[in-house]
Amino acid sequence: MKKFVKITAIVVVCLMAVAMFAACAPSSVEKAKEKLEDKNYVCIGYQDKESEGLQGGIIATKKDLSGDTVTAVWFDTVANAKEFYEDISGDEEENLKRSGKCVYWGTDQAIKDFTSL
Numbered sequence: 108m109k110k111f112v113k114i115t116a117i118v119v120v121c122l123m124a125v126a127m128f129a130a131c132a133p134s135s136v137e138k139a140k141e142k143l144e145d146k147n148y149v150c151i152g153y154q155d156k157e158s159e160g161l162q163g164g165i166i167a168t169k170k171d172l173s174g175d176t177v178t179a180v181w182f183d184t185v186a187n188a189k190e191f192y193e194d195i196s197g198d199e200e201e202n203l204k205r206s207g208k209c210v211y212w213g214t215d216q217a218i219k220d221f222t223s224l
Contacts, residue, residue, distance in 0.1 A: 131206055131207075131222060132179065132204075132206040132207070132209040132211055132221065132222055133179075133209070133221070134181075134207075134208075134209075135163075135181065136152040136153070136154050136162075136163040136164070136165050136181065137152075139152070139165050139167075139179060139221065140152050140165060140167075142220075142221070143165075143167045143177075143220065143221065146220045147169060147170045147171065148167040148168060148169055148170065148175075148217075148220070149167065149168050149169075149170055150165055150166070150167040151165065151166050151167075152164070152165040153165070160182055160183055160184075160187040160191075161180060161181075161182060161183075161187075162181045162182060162183055162208075163180070163181050164178070164179060164180040164181065165177075165178070165179050166178050167217065167221070169216075169217065173216070174214065175213070175214045175216045175217040175220070176213050176214060176217050177211060177212070177213030177214070177217035177218055177220070177221045178211065178212055178213055179209055179210070179211035179212075179221065180209070180210050180211075181208050181209050182208045182209075182210075183208070184208065185207055185208055187208075188205055188207065188208045188209065188210050189205065191210055192205040192210045195210075202214070202215065202218055204218065206222070
């Protein structure tokens, strides 16, 4: 019985780790553009390493005119991303999410494409 509990616990931990890594936002504008262009999105990206806090952003729209779109911004620190997230979370933005230094929002499918491996 103890062996079964140990194996079950290990399996649960492994599944949680896989789920956690599978739903992460890209770590930079370049990686996001590359990933979304491969999934048939038109991307406009911006980077500015000299601005205070904000490192860059991207707006991507699906080429098939389905209306799927995602907007994401990256910050230099997690604290700056949290502050931005909290500032705009009271707005009417649907699907607003934060992952590390990235804050993103958009349609369900676009967010799924943005965060998938």
